[in-house]
Amino acid sequence: MTTKETTVLIIGFILVGFLYLMKHPLHEMDLLDAPTNQPVGIGVLASNRLEQFNPETETVELDTILDVPAWEMTEDNTELKTQSNDELIASIEQAISDERYFQPEQDNALFYLIRLKAIETDESKYASYQQQIKQRLLALTQVAIAKSDAQQLTNLIAKLKTIDSEQQNIKTLEQQLATVKTINKLYTKGMQQISNNVIVSADSNDAWHTAKQSQELDANNPKTIQLLVKVNEVLIENALLAAQESDYNLAATQIQQAKLLTPKSEKVIATIKQIAQLKQQRYLWLEQQISKAISNVNIPRAETMLQQLANLGLQQSQLQEYQSEINRMQIYGKYHVLEEFSQELSDGSQTPKMVVMPTGRYVMGSNKLGKYQKPQHLVNIDYGFAVSQNEISVAQFKQFIQATNYRTDADKNRKSKVYEVRTGHLKNKRNINWKNNYLGKKAKDNEPVIHISWNDAQAYVKWLTAITGKPYRLLSEAEFEYILRATSTSLYPWGEGTPKNIIENLPGQLDRFEKNSRVKWAKGFENYGDGYFGIAPVGSFILNQFRLNDTAGNVMEWVADCWHDSYVRAPIDGTPWLNSGCQDHVIRGGSWSSAKSDFISSHRFKAKATFTDARLGFRIALDLK
Template identity: 35%
Template sequence: MRPPLTAIVWTSLALAVLLPGCGRDDAGEGDTVQAPDAAPSRVRAPIVTVSADQAVSPVAPWQLPAVPVEDEGVEALQTQAAEALEAGRLFDGPQSALPLYVALARHAPDDPDIAAGLDQAVAALLERGDAALAAIDRNPAALRTAHEIGAVARTVAPERESVVRFLSRLDTVDQAQRANRLGEEALNAGRVGENGQGGALARFKEALELRPGDVRAMQGIAASESALIRRAEVAAADDDFAGAERWLQAAAKVRPDFETVPHARDRIERLRATRIGDLRDKGLAALGREDGLSDARAALAELLRIAPPGDPAAVLLRTRIDLATHYGLFRPGQAFTDALRNGGRGPELVVIPHGAFRMGAGDAEADATDAERPARNIRFPRGLAVARHEVTVGEFGRFIAASGYEPRATRRGYSIAYDERSGNLVRRSNVDWRSDYTGNRADPSMPVIHVSAQDAMAYADWLSEQTGERYRLPSEAEFEYALRAGSTSRFPWGEGTPPERTGNFTGALDRSPSGREWRNAFDGYGDGAWGPAEVESYRPGAFGLHDMAGNVSEWVADCWHDSYRRAPDDGQAWVNPGCRTRVVRGGSWASSPAQTRSAWRVASPSDTTNARIGFRVVRDI
């Protein structure tokens, strides 16, 4: 027989489930999944408890008491042995059944009554031993009783088949108890063995194979599952929800028919949802502060780390951060006006989206010139507020009245106007910003013309002073980006003749007041105007802006350069101090089709004033 083993008393299942899991400081052989970094410091309490006073001490070999037998006393001893057997006194002393029957059997080995009595005593002993083995799940101390009985059986009838079978059962239980003890030690050391190789789980499963239904082993398996769940909870508390899910997946393999892991997963998912909501709210609150964008991005990074793909909170915060990054307090497509300090509102502005485009003309574009090349990619990291329409006579007049500014044409007393009789642009006296394209008084809703580049910049500076925001002329890159509005074709609408009501261009169907026709115009197109039209008379482009390609050409902030070589690649205006020649962009009511192309540009002295050039403003956001 194997040496008797010291048993370990198992705590109740309820206690095992409630105790925290163990860290992975001392991973045993076969354990490959690593615990979260924070786990060891948080979960040092043991899973099971072993107490010295609960352990089963080794059982010494049983010594058969000496019972003297004389012939004349055999019958009395038989009676005494039968009474002891009936009373259940099997081996406690020389007056017990087994010592008496063994002594009698040795004295009279052929006596059938004595042999039958011994058989009954041995059977009663083994029955008591089996009862002790069956009781160890409820009372671990019963294993000692079984060992004591085994020691007696080994002494009184070692060759009997029934005794051999009992001793084999006892040995199997000992092996199961040893496996349980090793499993408990591994579990307390953090070696759960969730990968299926070694560790506590392997030991508990070994115990169950040896002794199906072993309560101690089943409690150990439940405690192992609890330890893995606890690791998942520790990981979740550290916002490591991916790690938590790995631990839960390991735990789910332990007892797949139980709902323990699904319930734990629900708890952790609620914790994650709460944490995600907190980070979303933290990020949104940061965006409300002037300097909070970096804090909002940090909150988003943390949220994305713990949120499942496509989480609505992450989508919302990312969208809000993108808006704040590219548009400040605005949104693409939003229209707004700024209040003027002296009363009234500034021009209506539309927020165009940030993005990128290819500026200039391609090598194969018809009618293109070297001044429009080389084409290059421009990216705008931030949106821009662009005036919905060209500055009107009325808007410019409010600036003149409020500031006392004297425009260039007013100071020199003339500008270049259209002459219907000759069909040409000619110099005409007493024409300035208040005049229309023929030199007559202009309606307030018409785009202001007869203004120089300096006049346009003075208006933008006045708006800046009135609103506290930065107004300016658009850069050439900004103008083309807004004009194209996502298109890459020769004209912003595509190729060929413009669709109906696209804008005020030179159309073959247009007629002047005296019946003149354009010699170089878009075939089959007519817009109903000869000269500039009121702003917003035609359909807006894709960005919601009117007349970017027609009506009047417009001043931009750039100085003129013969090509785009060495031009800024960030979309900013290309300005040389003291330059006297500026860039004009966008077709006008009198521009040929070639001059209405998206890439078209032309140089003009900055003090030029005529009936074809106006401007619009932009505002930084």
């Protein structure tokens, strides 16, 4: 996948998340009603911190109320004692008219009524006044209850008893007085708990449960309402603070506790919506950040963002997509498997096109063929590397020579082996180097460079590393067999015998040196002709499963390893098998003139580090970690 495709994919992730949120906006049911034992999706606040919270409360014992004594008046005014019944009735009427029911002392309707009842035996003469005063007292008791004023309620009950100690309202009012006094104590206790910041505790001895107890006694009591409001204010404030700190689980816990106290509270409902908006904004921001981190190959940042998205409740499928991207970056950096790329150099030219190899395991070698291919062993390629799609060409090697004035081993030796058509054999010829083709003539720029030693190949990758700052190198032998097989397990990379289709530059019996020439490969693959008797331009044939050209044919290729006569104690992790000062190195793959057995996937050659030949070139690898 190209960088452009990666960008499109990341933008796609963001759009999917955005469209989901637009279609499924966060609301209070998302915040509070998601099951805690299931994976939460986008827009859901997990409430697992409520698991240890017990909303049940203990039954509160009401304050014990002893029998409220009747009101007793004082009689210091001797003039009042001489008033007649009519005068007392007139005083009662005047006091009621002036709404002096209970004040001032010794000059109020209740005072005169008690005096009248003491001297008048005919109840009918004061019954209406008594009823008016009683109704006034009962009305005031409701005011006292509404204010949670226990002292005032006690005084009013006492006055009622003075008028009529047998009336049924007395017991009810005394019960209400007990409730008021209990709620007042709960209020004091709850406010102290709030002051001590004990809003919710594991033992339930906290302001939340105190407010709940008060609510269960009388939800309309003003002290109950005040305590509920105060507890919810703290919970709402804590919920918003938690949301602003991106702790949406804690925010959900706090706001859920507030909702349990006052389910219909407009402030609680508004806070739930506000937290949902904060979460939605946070989600979109995190998606942007993780996408940016992936684009910049910032793995620590991406992992941090992913964890926060998981805490936020991102759907598992989307989490897995992001985790896959992070896993990919850890192996391949900014690249994707089988992605093709090159790097522009300072002179405007490009580095060789590279292809990102997949990770995998395969069985290397063969127990049925030559001893050099034994024993078979499992190799694990679990790291990221790329391989040049083609063998290094003459033009690409020319850049290196022109930039460094490097002298190849063929230049130093003033000779290399070329193919002699007349004899059908390779022979040394003077003044042959990388500029020549397999016949010793001038090579074309698009042909694979040949007459290259192991030393020359190493010099090229060191130069490429120096000018790019990237770790270019030769492939290891294990890597070469891995890319040669490209998941195949057959004798040859393409199968068990002659290829059924034209796939590589192989020596085929149908190939001719020239159009009407009798020179052909008598021992080549039967009924096979790829159109080239000798070397073909790089990339002339189909790509293999790993999107590479010419891994089996065209030219043999140097790899980094020192030669060992067997695979006993060979590395199993894809790294090259090197020994200090080794003279012989490994050659892999077949060429335009190789015997059929040379194309077997496990076949291997050796040669001195200075060896050059008309059949031998190389390709390169790049570490992506």
